Amino acid sequence: MKRLIMFGLALTLAACAITIPTARPAYAADTPANPIAKSGWVLTKNDEFNGTTLDTSLWVPRYLGFRTSTDRGNADYYFKDGSIVLRVTNSMPTYYSSGDQMKVSSLQTAQGDFHQGSYTKNHNEPYASKFSQQYGYFEIRAKGQADRSGHSAFWFNTDDPSIYQQATRNTTQQLEIDAFENFRRNQYRFNLYNPMNAGIGNTGGGSYSFDFSADYHIYAMEWSPDYVKYYVDNQLVKQVSATNIVNKPMFVYLSLYVNTWGGDSSPTYPAEFTIDYFRAYQKAAEVNIKQEAENLPLTLSSGVTKETWADGASGGSWVKVLSDSTGDYAEFTANVPSSGNYQVITGYRTGNTRGISQLSINGTNHGSPIDMYKSTAAYQEATTTVNFGSAGSKKFRYTITGKNASSSNYQIGIDYIKLVKVN
Ligand SMILES: [Ca+2]
Numbered sequence: 001m002k003r004l005i006m007f008g009l010a011l012t013l014a015a016c017a018i019t020i021p022t023a024r025p026a027y028a029a030d031t032p033a034n035p036i037a038k039s040g041w042v043l044t045k046n047d048e049f050n051g052t053t054l055d056t057s058l059w060v061p062r063y064l065g066f067r068t069s070t071d072r073g074n075a076d077y078y079f080k081d082g083s084i085v086l087r088v089t090n091s092m093p094t095y096y097s098s099g100d101q102m103k104v105s106s107l108q109t110a111q112g113d114f115h116q117g118s119y120t121k122n123h124n125e126p127y128a129s130k131f132s133q134q135y136g137y138f139e140i141r142a143k144g145q146a147d148r149s150g151h152s153a154f155w156f157n158t159d160d161p162s163i164y165q166q167a168t169r170n171t172t173q174q175l176e177i178d179a180f181e182n183f184r185r186n187q188y189r190f191n192l193y194n195p196m197n198a199g200i201g202n203t204g205g206g207s208y209s210f211d212f213s214a215d216y217h218i219y220a221m222e223w224s225p226d227y228v229k230y231y232v233d234n235q236l237v238k239q240v241s242a243t244n245i246v247n248k249p250m251f252v253y254l255s256l257y258v259n260t261w262g263g264d265s266s267p268t269y270p271a272e273f274t275i276d277y278f279r280a281y282q283k284a285a286e287v288n289i290k291q292e293a294e295n296l297p298l299t300l301s302s303g304v305t306k307e308t309w310a311d312g313a314s315g316g317s318w319v320k321v322l323s324d325s326t327g328d329y330a331e332f333t334a335n336v337p338s339s340g341n342y343q344v345i346t347g348y349r350t351g352n353t354r355g356i357s358q359l360s361i362n363g364t365n366h367g368s369p370i371d372m373y374k375s376t377a378a379y380q381e382a383t384t385t386v387n388f389g390s391a392g393s394k395k396f397r398y399t400i401t402g403k404n405a406s407s408s409n410y411q412i413g414i415d416y417i418k419l420v421k422v423n
C-alpha cells in the first residue's frame, strides 16, 4: 500500500498515456466557489461534515481494522467549524504493535478482511459496505497536515471480494486509485494501480503552488472506463488514459498517516487533516433509464401467473409473480439503448411471501441472488454492473433459487428495471 508505492517507482506504463498540461493551473489563493450542484452530474452521496457526530451509516471510523487490534486502528477525530478533523496525537498508539511506527486516523466507507488483503491478519472482521461506486466524480474540500513526517490521502480500493480471491491476493499492490497523497506541505502523488488489467501505473507526482496545510483546497478525481482525471481547485492537473480502468465499484478512504514517509523522522503533534466535505457524483445524462415492469413484455415459466398491484409503486404499479418453487422464473424484455457499461438496478417490492431469485440477462447470470423477503412490504433496489456489447431488446430473467427460511413462498415482486449508463 502507501508506503510501498511512494519510493517504488517501477512504472509499467505501456498501456497508459500520461498527459501533463503544459501550463500549470493558476491556483487561487482562496478556494473557488464550488456549488454542490454540478452541471452534467447527479449527486450520489455526500457528507458535508456540518454536524457534531460522525455518520456511521456512511463511514467506518477505523483503518483496515483486521490488520491490527481495534484500539490501534480507531480514528481520532473531532468536528470544528463545519469540518471533520482527523487527528494523530503523540499519545495515540502506533497502528502496528511492533516494528513500523506509523500512526493513522482514517475513515473508510467499507470494511472487510480482503481489503488490502495481502497483509497478515490480526483478527477477522465482518464485511460491511456502506458506500461504493463504479465511475463518477469524487471530490473533497480539505486542508492537509502541517507535519512534514506525515501524509494525508483521499483514495479508493475496490469493494469486490472476488478480485482478491484471484492472483492479486498474493501481490503487494492491489486495485487502488489515489486521488491524492499529500506530503511535505506542497507535494502530491496521484496513483492508479490496476493489476487486473494492462494499465498498471504510478501516475507520478509534483508540487502544488501552495502550502496545502495553510488553506482549504478542492481535490477531485474523475473516473471513467477509459481515463482517470485529477483536479485541484477545479483545474485539471493530470489525466491518465488506459483501457478498462478498474472496472469494479470502489469505496472511499480519507486517511491521515504519521510516520517517516515524508522524509522527516520527528513528527510534530498533533497532525491534522481537515475535511469540509466529501461528494460523489455520477454523469447525469447516463442516469435513470427506468423501465416500469408493468409495461414490459413478460414471459413466465410453466404454471406461473402474475398479478399487478398499485401500492404507491413507481409508475403506478408493480408486478407480483406467483412463482412457488425453485426454478420458476419471470422474464422481462427490456431495451438497452446503446452498448456499454451499465448499472442494472432492479426495483423490487419486498414481502413475507418472496423468494430468492437470480438475475440473468440473455442467459448470463449477473450479480448476487436477490432475496426479496422481508417481514414487511417496502421498495428496494438491487444493483449490478453489466457490459452490453450491443443495443436492443434483452431478456432480463429472474429465476428462483430458493427462499429465506422465514418466507412463506417463492414469489417475485418487480417494480422496475433501471439502467444507469456509466461510461
Ligand atoms: Ca462542511
Ligand SMILES: [Ca+2]
Pocket: 292, 293, 294, 313, 314, 315, 316, 317, 318, 414, 415, 416
Ligand atoms: Ca412500476
